[in-house]
Amino acid sequence: MMNDVLMNLLYCLGQAVILLLLAPLVSGIVKKLKAFMQNRIGSSIFQEYYDIYKWWRKPTMLTPNTSIIFVAAPCVYFITTLAAASMLPNFIGGKANFGDVFVFVYLFALGRFFMAVSSMDAATAFGGMGGSREVYIAAFVEPVIMLGILSNALHTGSTSLTGMTLNPNEVNLTVASVLTGIAFFLVMLAENARIPVDNPDTHLELTMVHECMTLEYSGRLLSLIHWASQLKLLVFLLIFSLLYLPLNLPLAVKVLLGAAGVAVMETLNNKMRLFKVRIYLAAAGIMMLLAVVAR
């Protein structure tokens, strides 16, 4: 019994580490694809690894009026994202038996809570701006994600991530599955701070949300934040492929398809105004609601 638990735990953590190592590559591929579509050459797909390594070596600067929360927040953000990654349906054998999809969602909420709180720690206007916008966007993302969970749970009769996974032999294009797929993709962009909701590449104070909170970070703490954000994108791409993309393809292909989708969206759209985000997310919510009714 105890042995079983330990083995499962090892498998889960092993999977999380593998995903962690792959995450910068996926972000690099998204960037490369984006550059290709914008007629640029772009940086190497391994550039994200170099960046993380660069920050990792540099010393960390802290401003004098920060408290322990400021150091703890990136760590908690990283830890919770890694723990969420270990909860995904296990592809190397083993079973994540410590929580269901609600635990998964609320682990991300734990990371967000710490990041948003820490944004106010450096006593500048920028940090608070980021934290304020982050919780505002989260307020509209959360209901849609909840509806997405409901839609899948009604279909599969379970709220565990393994139970909610689409069965590859029974994948078919129904109204509900297509609508949830599209809606989840839109929410994924918002949750991961991508265009059109947020721009991960700029530090311009009028456009930034997530980058705003990380403005005061440097050194290893900054690399933890970036790495965790890349892992979060990969985790959401995996959830999208496993739970919501109704196509019968190998998993890696589905993930790359999702990544290509992100790149296409980022090329075709601009970042929208902050107060249009709720309309964008309301559209996703209505699609989810229709899917729930059509189930």
Next chain:
Amino acid sequence: MDMFFAAVLCYSIGILTLFAPHQRQIMAHYVANLAAVMGSGLVFFNAWSILASDIPVRAVKWGSYVLTCDGWSAAFLMLTGLAGIIASIYALGYAESYEGKRLRMLNGLWNLFICSMVLVLLAGDALSFLLFWEIMAVASFLLVNHEAEKRTTWNAAYQYLVMTSIGTAAIMIAFFLTATHSASFTFAAMANNTLEGGWLHAVFAAAFIGFALKAGFVPLHVWLPNAHPAAPSHVSALMSGVMLKIALYGFGRFMFDFLPEWNYWWAVIVMVIGLLSAFLGVLYAQMEVDIKRVLAYSSVENMGIIFAAFGCGMLLKVVTDSNWCQIGFLAALLHAFNHSIMKVLMFMSAGSIMHGTGSKNLELFGGLANKMPYTAIFTFIGAMGLAALPLTNGFVGEWMVLQSFITLGHNGLTQDVRLWTALAFVLMGLTGALALGCFVRYFGITFLGAARSKLVERAHESDTFMLAAMGMSSALVLICGIFPGYVIYLLCNALHMSDYMVLGVGGRLIWSGSGTFVTYNPILVAVVLGIIGVVVLYFVVGQKICIPKDVTWNCGTYPTARQQYSATGFSKPVRRAFDYLLKPKRERTYTQNDHSYFGRKLFYKLEIPDMITEKLYQPFNKYFVSASAFLRRLQQGSVRLYVSYVMVAMVIVLIWGAMYK
């Protein structure tokens, strides 16, 4: 039962300290609060042993009055006892600052208040229930009114008195309607009532209005955010933490015992109004700048969630008639227990902040974590709990509430049930995310950043009693969050349900109401987070850290505390997104000064009136006052007029009598 009487005896000693001499008021203060700690301890251990051993309690009869205790009341007695112990320890330190400000009255009423809540829960017949319910209402009114020199306190207290009297009237109607259809006033006799047809709906409506008013349901919540902040902090802690839950106790008593045949629409009403009140409560909580009002609105939110889970259980019972409905009631009870601990903690920490700084305005704080480090840690844990984050007890309740809604969606196969489920999920998602934002703001603005006023520089940490009480309750938040098994076992006993449905080996939660088994294993989650945490910590501690003497870079300007985001600014995006609900009133005036290039002076005033007060209560108030003014014409104060009234009345009576001879 004997131990409960011993507890009442302890409280009585506490009440008697009212008559201590003026010179001995500090000694009386210690005696009174220690009596309250002891009484609450007795209540807690007795209720706990009743739940753990599941032995029926012998009822005590005294004429037509009955005192008794079953599982449902024992669960609430346990909660009352626990919160009573913690809040009374806190009061040992906190209430001392009221020396010379009617301290003896505060302590005496404090004992009376806890005692009356215990007796309401023990009441076994309608008359004693109403008697103790009224004592509870009056004691809490006097406690709210303790700082009556302040006009706002006085107003809040009288508003509370009026509203709670209306609630009591509704509850009386419900009890008397039931009692007239049964043999006597005891609960046992009332359970065998012969209510039928429209009477059932009437009793439900009266009971729901009465208890919803006490629980602070939208639109009957208007008194709550005024009354709870006006009371001394330890009193607010018990009012929010325990007194609101007693409304759930009473409502459950009606639903389980007196009206066991539920109607579909009753369940829907309870659930939907609960959800709406959760959403509106948290929305207003995020707009408030008064720390205690934030917490009061957050209580509205959590009572909404609790009643929504209860309604979900009722709906499951009506729609599917299966045992799955138990999850809704268990979720309601568990969240009530957890919320009581968290809310007591948060009100105590708000009290410490007020004690340390002398203010309760969020906009004046900032950087308090340096001055009050322990309070900061405890508040952080409480804030995490109220934002329902994993590893706190708030999340265990939230998980179970969400599971009960999933179970409803999965087992209720009709489209209308699916609609209610979808509504529940949208509103729960909104509520959860807004609560997170609300407590990010609450903690971040208060404790982090730079000081926004001189009050912070003068702030001091609280004394040992207060820290001990906060430490106890924040430890409970984490313990009940990581090892929820035992509490759930006790509460399952309270509901007479077997705990195999929700508990598995090793303290993990298991539920299978929506098809397959799903689990939440908080211990394992803690282990996983811990393992990763140790590795990460190794790398983070091993790095080079340099802290320059200079301040944060702020685009070349020298940063001042005023450049930080304010509490009002922080909630601006949400305020703007929901402005059709909140209807904020803004007033901006620019004054032109001599220099046209350097900033003009700007006066900014923001007010968010409570929509319900403005749209519902104020018009009603206006009509009521004008109707009273009209009726006043009858009362001219002249004796001749009154004599003629008597004569007219007599003539009418004579004619009437002649007609029916």
